[in-house]
Amino acid sequence: MTSHDMMRPKNRRGRSFAPVLVAALAASAPTWAGAAPGAAACTGCHGPAALGSAIPSLDGHAADDIVAQMQAFRSGEREATVMDRIARGYTEEETRAIAEWLAKPEAARHAQP
Amino acid sequence: MPSRRALIGGAAASVAAAVLAAPQVRAQAQPSVVVVGGGFAGASCARALKQLDRDLAVTLIEPETAYLACPFSNAVLAGLRGIDAQTFGYDRFGDIGFIRKRAVAVDAERRRVRLDDGTDIGYVRLVLAPGVDLRFDALPGYDEAAAEIMPHAWKAGPQTLLLRDQLAAMPDGGVVILSAPANPFRCPPGPYERASLIAHYLKTSKPRSKLIILDAKDAFSKQRLFEAAWRELYPGLIEWVPLSSGGRVTEVDPATRTLVTEFGSHKADIANVIPPQRAGRIAQSAGVADQTGWCPIDPVTFESRLQPAIHVVGDAAIGGAMPKSAFSANAQAKACAAAVAALVRERQPAQPKLINTCYSLIAPGYGISIAGVYQPRDGLLAEVEGAGGTSPLEAPSSVRELEAAYAEDWFRTITSEVFG
Structure with a gap:
């Protein structure tokens, strides 16, 4: 499992964390962008x-x-x-x-x- | 030579792009990408965009509550399959914004799509996937009212059921006439698969009947395979009249179910008229369709050649060597999504490589295919030389059976990828 996948449920549940998560997501590989x-x-x-x-x-x-x-x-x-x-x-x-x-x-x- | 409109559009476009694009993109943490059309192309693209970048605000605009798929709808006509197997809901689109309205206009300069309730929605990038419009102005006598008597059945749904019911009600010994249009049109092998499966129905249920194909072309997709199979399975049942033998239909009379060609006229018991087509209406009003009625695109990004920040995928696009098929639509949509996802983040889009595979059924358990691999070359999507082609002309029945099974499973796989 990539860090991207682990972040996803949190992103769905708590929108208030969005800015922090955006930064974290930017550092990990997108799903099939690569x-x-x-x-x-x-x-x-x-x-x-x-x-x-x-x-x-x-x-x-x-x-x-x-x-x-x-x-x-x-x-x-x-x-x-x-x-x-x-x-x-x-x-x-x-x-x-x-x-x-x-x-x-x-x-x-x-x-x- | 580019048209005057294209040049003016291009000039206005680049100014608009310079003014709008950069500040808009940088200001938005969740850039808005709007997709119009929930068919194989549009639904695939919306889904792929969200997979590629969860922080894009992806909106899918589609007025219907369910999609009726064309691949395999010829089996519905022949009574081999129910229409339910063709029907896909839009309830599995996760956090893609779904707007159940019709997009009626695009303001390319202000980057807004207007909906049929008068509201509008802004975009950083717009993807149009409107499929085809059947032209009711191209064949004298063939308008929307005529299609209720001489169905086209070229969009799955009520038209499919109308033609199916007409065939079921026809007495044995009847004449079915199918008229096929000139290129380009949706699903190049489709009319010939349809002829095959109707012939299968006639052979098994109404064996004294006959099927005539009046064709506006002298050649068609997988022709040698179809003709060999017709000789083997349906001898004397199917007559193909090519363009050079007077196959082009120039006028129809729905009152008498008559089709007029350059060489004479044919009276049908059932007339299936597949009329000429063009890109769906929104493509015309957005200014992305050219004088051919179809949409020229950049083969790397699928961005319109006529309007900036508007991409076109699927049947509406001029796909170069790629045929207008559900498989192409899905493959193009994913390549376009990758390009759009890169462009909104100011990255360089990668050169895509695409595949198409089209299966046709000639009878239950008898499948054939055509495949191709494509990449951008000289501004178009061109076939990779040495690859692709059709099923072998000579093959044991086990190969035809395998291809029929693969056709079914391809349909299950692609619809599950596209509609969830």
Whole structure:
């Protein structure tokens, strides 16, 4: 859990603390402001694991695993319906940045307002 | 060449921006971002803005009490799905300010949106996500009254149910005519998925009937996949008449359910007329739509090319190579939110990279898809070369089944992300 998440309930309950919290929040990373370009588009198909979708959730995967799977999609080594077509649109470097963001704790990515 | 209006707008805009933007942004601890439109684009954008920066005051303006989603509404027409499965409430928007009113005008200079009750709301940045307006001035004979007889069903809701009920009431041996517009329009593969699922209904319930597609185009999305599947599943049932064979409908007569083309006229038992479209009305009145009826945008920030501090996402925007789809709308909305969140805090927006994936059902358990990856290039959203494309032309039925299942689950995932 990030410090941002821990601050949130307090922010909701007590508005009088808002100025202090604003300062604290500014110092912590915003929810997915730090997301790699392209990462936000993944969640259109890949939701939280709790949804129980046939499209696998990306939660709980190590960055190296995601990079390896994307490589396998790109090369055709792993069979796919659409991921082979999508993976070819990303460079190695872009994939790595997205994978590192996806490997962050779930709460940091699927936070609801 | 930019239009005179665009040049004047741009000049006035930069003065306004210089005078207004800086002091306003610095003075506000909670900069106000207003989003107009609660569809896939607008609802996604409001939610993403709040996720990105909880200290933004985010307001979503939407007059309806629920959203009726278009993806999968063709399955409703064919009796494969209830309309309830398409309906999403607005009760899970947390601390996003929700105003249940219609936005009727924008004062771009004073940065205020006027609502239909006469009140107005100020913004530092405005996001317009008005979707499409069906043009009732583009096809002689086709106005709002005609749509009650010859439904478009191109916005999910009463029109979907009207067309569904007409199909259910049609006697076996009837002729269904679907008229498809020229590009660009909402959901490029939509008319052909619709033709497929209506054909499925006819084949199973009214097998002596026929479906004719009168098309204002000579080519369409996923064409080879659709045509191969039609030959396999619906032989002799679907006739596609392209532009070059006289497919363009030039006039309709609702009284006799007749569609007139350059080559003759066709009398239908059921006529589904999908008319030409343009960006939703608020885009026209805000001055962000150009002479095409659509909204030119910067591909990094989605900011209008015609008005400062107004961003346009979803079907209303000129998305370059990106099609007008729910998936595109959601992806654009998140990229736009990231740019807006950066701009209001005077940070440099990052270059976005976007995806689109569109599934079409040809029959229950038979799905196909088209996908693309996009990034800004030469001032437009361009496709990343070497990526994207359609499902393979030759594939075992297990692949089609898998894509049909993925289509369903994509819909569940995206609607849960957008509407909570």
